[in-house]
Amino acid sequence: MNAMLLLLADSRLPAGGHAHSGGTEQAVASGAVHDVASLAAFLRGRLATAGLVAAGLAAAAVTASGAGWAELDAEADARTASPAQREAARTQGRLLLRVARRIWPAPALDELAAAVPSPHHPVVLGAVAAATGCSPRDAALAAAYNAVTGPATAAVRLLGLDPVEVHRLLAGLAPALEDTAATAASACAAGESARLPAHAAPALDLLAEQHIRTEVRLFIS
Amino acid sequence: MGGNHADHHHAPDGHGRALRLGIGGPVGSGKTALVAALCRTLGPSMRLGVVTNDIYTTEDADFLRRAGVLDPERISAVQTGCCPHTAIRDDIAANIDAVEGLEERFGPLDLVIVESGGDNLTATFSRGLADKQIFVLDVSGGDKVPRKGGPGVTTADLLLINKTDLAPLVGADLTVMSRDAAAVRDGKPVLFTSLREDRGAHSVAEWVTGLVHDWAHHHRAPAPTTSTA
Ligand SMILES: Nc1nc2c(ncn2[C@@H]2O[C@H](COP(=O)(O)OP(=O)(O)OP(=O)(O)O)[C@@H](O)[C@H]2O)c(=O)[nH]1
Ligand SMILES: [Mg+2]
Numbered sequence: 001m002n003a004m005l006l007l008l009a010d011s012r013l014p015a016g017g018h019a020h021s022g023g024t025e026q027a028v029a030s031g032a033v034h035d036v037a038s039l040a041a042f043l044r045g046r047l048a049t050a051g052l053v054a055a056g057l058a059a060a061a062v063t064a065s066g067a068g069w070a071e072l073d074a075e076a077d078a079r080t081a082s083p084a085q086r087e088a089a090r091t092q093g094r095l096l097l098r099v100a101r102r103i104w105p106a107p108a109l110d111e112l113a114a115a116v117p118s119p120h121h122p123v124v125l126g127a128v129a130a131a132t133g134c135s136p137r138d139a140a141l142a143a144a145y146n147a148v149t150g151p152a153t154a155a156v157r158l159l160g161l162d163p164v165e166v167h168r169l170l171a172g173l174a175p176a177l178e179d180t181a182a183t184a185a186s187a188c189a190a191g192e193s194a195r196l197p198a199h200a201a202p203a204l205d206l207l208a209e210q211h212i213r214t215e216v217r218l219f220i221s
Numbered sequence: 222m223g224g225n226h227a228d229h230h231h232a233p234d235g236h237g238r239a240l241r242l243g244i245g246g247p248v249g250s251g252k253t254a255l256v257a258a259l260c261r262t263l264g265p266s267m268r269l270g271v272v273t274n275d276i277y278t279t280e281d282a283d284f285l286r287r288a289g290v291l292d293p294e295r296i297s298a299v300q301t302g303c304c305p306h307t308a309i310r311d312d313i314a315a316n317i318d319a320v321e322g323l324e325e326r327f328g329p330l331d332l333v334i335v336e337s338g339g340d341n342l343t344a345t346f347s348r349g350l351a352d353k354q355i356f357v358l359d360v361s362g363g364d365k366v367p368r369k370g371g372p373g374v375t376t377a378d379l380l381l382i383n384k385t386d387l388a389p390l391v392g393a394d395l396t397v398m399s400r401d402a403a404a405v406r407d408g409k410p411v412l413f414t415s416l417r418e419d420r421g422a423h424s425v426a427e428w429v430t431g432l433v434h435d436w437a438h439h440h441r442a443p444a445p446t447t448s449t450a
Contacts, residue, residue, distance in 0.1 A: 012311070012312075014311065014312040014313060014314055015312070015314050016312060016314035016315045016318070017312075018302050018304060018307050018308075018311075018312050019300055019301055019302030019304075019308065019315060020302065021302065091315075091318075094318065095314040095315065095318055096314075098314065098317070098318070099314055154302070154303075157302075157303045157304075158303070215278055216277045216278055217277065217278075217300075218276065218277060218300070218301075218302055218303045219300065219302045219303070220300045220302065220315075
């Protein structure tokens with residue numbers, strides 16, 4: 001754990017994350033998320049699927065280079081069934097890469113930008129984590145954290161939930177975040193990107209596809 | 222620093238890129254009407270791009286595209302996730318992406334206009350996004366609004382007070398607004414417009430033209446072959 005990891009995971013990092021809800025807006029619209037308890041279930045499901053997949057990719061990106069960038073990005077694509085989610089992940093990845101290259105300039109980030117102009121967000125997160133001196137496990141933890149905190153904030157805004165209650169819920173998820181990071185880091189230690197976690201979440205895919213077809217929405221995803 | 226190819230990101234000092242003009246102000250004050258008027262007036266003589274920030278939907282972008290004031294491709298819409306001021310002030314990444322996207326596709330441009338989502342009196346543009354900004358008020362909130370101040374009113378490079386045609390209907394005294402605005406703006410300009418009646422738009426366009434010429438003079442594009450600053 002280092003101070004750079006805190007900066008990287010902080011929602012105040014100006015990389016465009018605030019405009020994404022990770023499916024929460026649509027889950028609220030459909031009624032699936034309507035209070036703190038249903039938000040908790042949503043976040044646990046998200047962490048166990050999309051969160052773990054993102055954590056694995058981020059961990060693997062810490063040691064990636066050369067042809068590995070495009071390969072890892074293709075692995076991310078293969079794990080993202082919904083075109084709307086791919087688009088959202090690539091947009092967030094591009095924005096993070098742009099700001100990170102100004103904050104933490106590093107040859108590896110230039111190399112990634114040249115290889116994949118709009119990489120998936122977890123791939124960029126791992127690359128930036130490496131540039132700031134973080135380990136694969138740190139990168140995985142940042143990805144897992146990111147998978148639940150953005151959606152939680154969106155729920156606070158959309159439903160007017162008590163923000164302290166929601167943060168208590170996040171604190172309760174901390175052990176699960178640690179477990180996710182550990183699982184992701186050990187999967188990536190095997191060294192084969194095809195073996196990275198590949199849990200599907202059809203409900204999240206459907207939410208993303210419904211969301212992008214909704215005319216009136218506040219969040220990009 | 223930085224790569225030298227496949228790298229369209231501009232140097233933060235503004236060399237080699239268009240002037241970025243932010244247009245902010247409360248909901249419904251006439252920001253989109255102003256963007257449309259500027260496109261109509263400046264379009265024939267300048268290479269333009271427009272970024273809109275809508276709270277819901279892509280209403281403003283659609284309006285401008287329908288109005289036919291600019292090639293629809295040159296109008297890009299950004300979504301702001303419940304927080305219009307965050308997208309223009311605290312986390313400008315999506316707006317920068319949209320601006321640079323326009324410059325990449327259509328550049329070089331002379332002017333990129335960024336319209337913020339309607340917000341409150343404290344919403345101003347980050348200097349990282351807008352080089353200059355216009356704050357648009359309207360008279361219908363009453364003549365007390367300039368007196369209330371706030372960073373939009375006090376610091377914008379130009380303060381616009383729009384919908385003067387409505388002043389008699391809401392009992393707003395324009396001389397009071399003018400005096401109060403002058404008192405908090407330290408000599409920076411204030412213009413009155415009725416965009417509905419096309420009154421005053423030309424003075425705004427003249428002010429913007431002056432900025433664009435100044436900008437071009439000080440930030441002349443580097444020679445096309447060497448892109449390292
Ligand atoms: N009477 C009058 N109406 C105006 C004037 N300028 C704009 N309007 C009308 O005011 C309404 C809002 O104008 P917009 O230009 O959409 O305002 P906006 O600031 O872009 O609004 P948001 O983006 O929703 O915050 C529209 O119905 C315009 O036609 C004016 O000078 N006088
Ligand atoms: Mg508007």
